[in-house]
Amino acid sequence: MAHDTPKSIQALSDQCVRCGLCSAVCPTYALTGLETESPRGRITAMQAMASEDRPDDSLLQGRDHCLGCLQCQQLCPSRVQFATLMDHSRAQHPPRLPATERWLLRAVASPLRLKATAAVLPLLRPWLLSRGFPPSDPCPPREQPPARPRGKVALFLGCVARWADSKTLADTRWLIQQAGFAVADIPAQGCCGALHQHAGQTETARRMLEANRKAFENGADWLLYSTSGCAPMLEPLKDALPVAEAFHWLVQRLPAPALQESRRLALHLPCSLRQQPEAAQTLRQYVEQHCQKPVLLLDNGCCGAGGAHLLRFPERAAALRQPLLDALEGVDLLLSSNIGCTLHLRAGLYQQGRDLPVQHPLSWLRNLHEENPTCTL
Numbered sequence: 001m002a003h004d005t006p007k008s009i010q011a012l013s014d015q016c017v018r019c020g021l022c023s024a025v026c027p028t029y030a031l032t033g034l035e036t037e038s039p040r041g042r043i044t045a046m047q048a049m050a051s052e053d054r055p056d057d058s059l060l061q062g063r064d065h066c067l068g069c070l071q072c073q074q075l076c077p078s079r080v081q082f083a084t085l086m087d088h089s090r091a092q093h094p095p096r097l098p099a100t101e102r103w104l105l106r107a108v109a110s111p112l113r114l115k116a117t118a119a120v121l122p123l124l125r126p127w128l129l130s131r132g133f134p135p136s137d138p139c140p141p142r143e144q145p146p147a148r149p150r151g152k153v154a155l156f157l158g159c160v161a162r163w164a165d166s167k168t169l170a171d172t173r174w175l176i177q178q179a180g181f182a183v184a185d186i187p188a189q190g191c192c193g194a195l196h197q198h199a200g201q202t203e204t205a206r207r208m209l210e211a212n213r214k215a216f217e218n219g220a221d222w223l224l225y226s227t228s229g230c231a232p233m234l235e236p237l238k239d240a241l242p243v244a245e246a247f248h249w250l251v252q253r254l255p256a257p258a259l260q261e262s263r264r265l266a267l268h269l270p271c272s273l274r275q276q277p278e279a280a281q282t283l284r285q286y287v288e289q290h291c292q293k294p295v296l297l298l299d300n301g302c303c304g305a306g307g308a309h310l311l312r313f314p315e316r317a318a319a320l321r322q323p324l325l326d327a328l329e330g331v332d333l334l335l336s337s338n339i340g341c342t343l344h345l346r347a348g349l350y351q352q353g354r355d356l357p358v359q360h361p362l363s364w365l366r367n368l369h370e371e372n373p374t375c376t377l
């Protein structure tokens with residue numbers, strides 16, 4: 001922790017005028033009705049904790065129930081930098097982590113560990129299934145590299161996504177090639193570090209960022225990411241190469257698709273994607289334009305995944321998810337572009353015995369462009 005962290009927390013908290021407008025959009029306040037579970041209550045708690053060596057458990061807990069959805073920050077008229085304030089506070093007083101999260105943080109902390117974890121994952125299949133996390137079916141990529149590429153594109157593989165959603169990554173590679181670009185393989189890339197940042201491990205997150213900067217600079221003309229939750233951690237890499245959200249980037253470069261969607265779709269816009277208004281709007285418009293039936297839009301509140309929130313507070317995460325699951329009656333396919341939300345929603349549907357598929361918008365986009373796909377959901 002930097003020696004000036006308590007001062008930064010005080011200065012950032014002082015920007016809040018305690019108007020309480022943000023409570024109206026806070027999912028945890030809606031869930032409990034408690035001031036300690038509102039953005040204003042959390043700011044007050046973080047300010048109080050800044051001068052404490054051993055803060056009270058109830059203050060810590062109220063802060064750590066936060067989902068990081070940043071709907072408060074988006075609405076705040078005083079422009080309080082809630083995300084930065086949280087980062088400082090967690091660095092000063094790290095949250096208490098369950099064993100699964102501690103394991104995950106260690107398992108993804110370097111490219112070498114990511115590979116080692118991939119080797120043992122098949123052994124964890126029964127445990128994952130018992131927790132309601134059905135693994136996605138691997139889909140072999142049918143590569144079609146362009147003869148004269150327009151440029152070289154690197155794809156960010158993430159950590160959990162590379163194990164749990166290899167299909168989306170394979171589909172994105174295919175789409176990049178269809179857009180006329182070559183895919184640059186960057187084996188030295190690692191996890192973005194968002195999970196570490198949210199756990200108060202800011203030094204580890206910084207090291208991971210620097211390792212990624214080294215891996216990507218000079219390796220490609222563009223860096224695309226498919227998991228919206230990684231976006232804030234990849235933002236600083238923009239001084240090394242252009243970084244873009246994959247769906248937004250691809251639909252501007254692909255030809256018109258071969259097919260129209262005839263099924264009833266629900267489109268979930270994760271909180272992290274809503275922080276990128278241009279990408280969220282592109283996705284929404286594109287899906288609506290290419291569906292024959294009206295699209296059910298899920299763009300309010302938070303599904304409860306909230307980074308590692310679903311591991312730390314599974315019951316609260318399930319309660320926040322329930323309204324979304326209830327809204328899905330009559331839907332044939334659910335789209336969501338953040339791996340944490342996808343796994344959480346998939347688990348909820350699985351536990352309820354519903355076989356509604358949950359797919360990444362990029363996999364859906366591939367199906368629109370390929371009349372005879374190698375595999376479908």
Ligand code: SF4
Pocket residue numbers: 015016017018019020021022023039040043072075076077078079080
């Ligand atoms: S964070 Fe912003 S909106 Fe919320 S109470 Fe403070 S000033 Fe008001």
Ligand code: SF4
Pocket residue numbers: 025026027028029038039042065066067068069070071072073082
């Ligand atoms: S980030 Fe989301 S959950 Fe956390 S205080 Fe703000 S609105 Fe509430």
